Amino acid sequence: MSPSPSTPSSTTCAPRSGTRCSSFRRRRSSRRSGLTRRSWKRSTEKLPVLVPIDEMARFVAGYGWLEGKEARDVAREIADDLQRRGLLFRAADYTHRYPECWRCHEEIVFRVADEWFISMDDLRPKLIDAAAKVTWLPPAAGRRMQNWLQNMGDWNISRKRYWGLPLPFYTCANGHFFVLGSEEELRERARAGLEKLRELHRPWIDDVIVRCPECAADSKRVKEVGDCWLDAGVVPFSTLDWLHDRAYWEQWFPADYIVEMVEQVRLWFYSQLFFSVVLTGEAPYRVCQSFQPMLAAPGQEFHKSGGNMVDSYEACELVGADSLRWLFARQDLQEIMYFGWAPLEEFKRKLLVLWNTYSFFVTYANLDDFDPTERPVPPADRPLMDRWLLSALARLVAQSRAALDAYDARSALFSIEAFWDDLSTWYLRRNRARFWKERSHRDSLAAYQTLFEALTTLTGLIAPVMPFLAEDMYQGLVRGAVPQAEASVHHTAYPLERPERLDEDLERRMRAARRVVELGRAARSSAGVKTRTPLGKLIVVFDAQDRDRGQLDERSELADIVKDELNVKSVEIRDRAEGLVKETVKPDLKVLGPKLGKDLPRVRQALAEGRYERRDGTIAVEGFVLADTEVLVSHEGVAGHAVARDAGATVALETKLTAELELEGLARELAHHLNNMRKEAGLEISDRIALRYAGPIATALERHRDFVAEESLATSVRPGLAGRGHAWRGTLNGVAGELEIEKDPSARPAR
Ligand SMILES: [Zn+2]
Ligand SMILES: [Zn+2]
Missing domain, CATH: 1.10.730.10 (Isoleucyl-tRNA Synthetase; Domain 1)
Incomplete structure (x- = not known):
């Protein structure tokens, strides 16, 4: 988990956009650290910078009747004052955007303040070089980092808050400035306040008085605390004991892999890169992976107050932690993830x-x-x-x-x-x-x-x-x-x-066989013949350029699989689809209407009657040459055939049924039906049964007795009902019959 970005939490806020401008004068700086304190003074225009409000947004002394008033309360009073003095052009209420605290939604005001910066000009090329050696996933994140490094201004590292990492910057009464590098150095230089120092945080740290290294005068810490990305950025060092056990740190540095949301490019990934380049000259990670945020489907942010929060523990209960992990891990990292229950x-x-x-x-x-x-x-x-x-x-x-x-x-x-x-x-x-x-x-x-x-x-x-x-x-x-x-x-x-x-060859041939099965199923369903009813023959044609041409052999084990899967008696491979498929070509009226005008009915008639010729992907008809995109082509089996076609293959299923095929189809239907009866009767999957039957269904049953017995685990198959066991009476494939099954207790026990 990485730290959250810093945000203004008081009623005042320093304008971050000001950090981009390079024309501000440096007020105090230390060459050693590259630290700069900047005032909001525009050197080119020599105008004074006015800071009319204090940290509580109240007007300071020198602003007359405004002194002590809250900046957010005085808009009307200022308008009235201008009116009294005859300076008001116009006063009116209007709606406009206004900043607010993201946590408590209180209005905030802009206030000019001095802040601390790290000067980037010397470091920038080193950071750019180090970042270029990292493997960024996806690569766009690397370009984003380069772009950020090239365009970023100096790093504003100070915050006017109470909580936070106290910046270890000190000043003395004589205007000297210095930085303390460690707790040891603080203890060494301290003159007072150490005895009350409970931890290196405010308020205790602010009471420690240290000795100025130049003039030995008493020195105090500056008021500001640090940007939270300062602490986050030292993670590759602080967590690996860089200060106290360098050998241990070296074992682990740099990290093989780091992953976080893409916004970290300019936050956590950047701040770690910064510290690492300053301290070691190289990036702290070898592979840096980033991902896009997750939003609530169809596209809102998750908000506790917005009523769309998903409690992750509840989600785990509902769909399983494993499902959640799998879906997250399967996400395209370059795309925003929309969380919804439907995909789960x-x-x-x-x-x-x-x-x-x-x-x-x-x-x-x-x-x-x-x-x-x-x-x-x-x-x-x-x-x-x-x-x-x-x-x-x-x-x-x-x-x-x-x-x-x-x-x-x-x-x-x-x-x-x-x-x-x-x-x-x-x-x-x-x-x-x-x-x-x-x-x-x-x-x-x-x-x-x-x-x-x-x-x-x-x-x-x-x-x-x-x-x-x-x-x-x-x-x-x-x-x-x-x-x-x-x-x-x-x-x-x-x-x-x-x-x-x-076995690549086998996988190729299997792929061809499965493709034929897919097409065969489509052909069967277009013919409306149940798969349980066997059909005579399947004819397969792979087009001359198709990659599967030649992969399937009529007399191979794979052809047997195709036959069994589609329940056909034979498979025939042909080179051409001629004579199997009837092609129907119709004009695409939206396209050809405007193009052909009054000739359209004549062309349509010719197409319907098959009076056209195919030439290199075009269709010549009635003196016109039509592109494939101008006509609608469909394929239909010739009489007695159901066909299906994909981009490079055609299958045709012979749909003629013989009495033999119908009997076999009925036997399969029976086997399926008996298995349903077994389930209804509450039998175990290994139980053997005795089967009795009556009615016209007998013909199919007797012709395919062994098949039915094997499929239904029947140890005996006999005509004539006994009035016992689980019974059924009805029709299958339009043939009437009666069945009885009961568990055969004498059969051998379950395997
Ligand atoms: Zn607030
Ligand atoms: Zn001094």
Whole structure:
């Protein structure tokens, strides 16, 4: 936490803008310290500087009837006085801006006062050089610092306040000026007042009388206290015991990294840089990161009195401290952050995806007595989906490390989120069955080992930002299951890179396959055919220039994944989309109306009838050449096909349904329905059931008996109802039927 900026708290205030002007005469100065005391006297015009009010804003002696009056109370009296003397031009009330105390909102007045400054001219080039060697993140902050250093005036370091760091400046009756450099020096020079010195603050310090080094006369401290950025600026020295243990200080100086809000460029970052350059000649930090302020959405500042304060503890209770941290760490540091609940709620939903994957794993790992210490199936022997996930995981670790090394938490977090989404919506969804259908122990083990590695690696990756969730997952995944494991995820190293796991070719091909699946889903939904109903064929065309052309093979394992995912019997790759897609071109009336005028109906007719020609991205029609931007192009499947297209690929789904396909679709619908019935009946996920059926639904059930039995964990499938168990009667895909299920107590116990 850095100190807050200083602000005027009394009714008077020195005009800071005056510090920018270089024409003020120096009244008293000490060459040794570069300190200057300036009076508000304009040397060029030789006009006297009048200070009509005292520190309490009352008129001082010499101002006649005004003497002793409060400056803020006399506006009308002054107007009356001018009127009496015939000097008033006009008096009227009007609305204008007026300064007030930011804390108590009392009106304040400007008052001329002498202040202390540090002369910057000699130091400026050194500060600029030192700042140029710092890595500024984002780089704009470095330009801001350079700009500040080049344009700043002398540093006004004094404040007319009571509280604050007493400036150790002393004067004697003979006009000598000196600075005390340490407490020891103060004690050495003191003549009186030491016995009452409780601490180095007012009022006690002001009672210490010291000896003038030039004339030995009694000397007293000046009245002013220091700008709070003086104390803040010595942090790189005061906190590291620079005064008393230089060797210790050297171990830590300069700091590797500092982070604060961007306004600190001209405050805390600057004041530290200043002290450090004066004392050591170099910057006190190597990397300086800054961020923009946070406002309450849609854009107000947070105010305790404004009713929009968010209590951070309450926020933690509501959405979790981890969610807050994640959202802050993911913020673009160059943008103002708008705090609102909606993004947090959205992130909670995202987080639930990760949590559900974790909870799926724990549930099945317990049922199956998965032992993480079992000898691993070599990655090369694991199925393609496992190898793909391990490659994506290795890439994620490398990306996260690189991003965090560059202080770019945002990129790391986005990659991690994308991965846990893929893990759930692609890997796990495609592989669920491997966790409960025991076709092969080795295949199931490979799935467990792959998912275990992905989840434990994720806990390590998120641990710095979501320490609580990561710890909870780590305890659930690793502790208890792995005897030698560290007690906490926070005792483990950040996940290590595994470059040997990277398989770029596989990741490229998987990306192409997933793209086809996305397009296939869109085609299916445009055709209005449920995914559970199988379709005959999917035809895929990647355009000649598309980067995924050639990545997908009809007879590959990836094509099998596409088939299964889209529930189609075959995948065919073609080079051209001709004959699959009907292109419809319509004129964009807003553009072509004015351009074509009376020719528009003729052109529209020709386009509708397909009497046009494509030539290098233009359309030639009825003697006109139209640009792509002047027409609206849409694609539709030819009869019996549903198509979908993105920038470089087209898929066409054959929508013709045969009796066989319909039966299979009904069997899938049945399996899905039976699983809902299992949930309604309150069965455990591992319970085996007896299934009885009646009605026309029997045809599909009997044709696909093994599939339905396997999907619903039925140990027996028999026609005829018994009037027991959880029953259902209704229609599925328009086919009527009756079903009964009950737990099969004779089946083997849960795995
Ligand atoms: Zn106030
Ligand atoms: Zn003296």
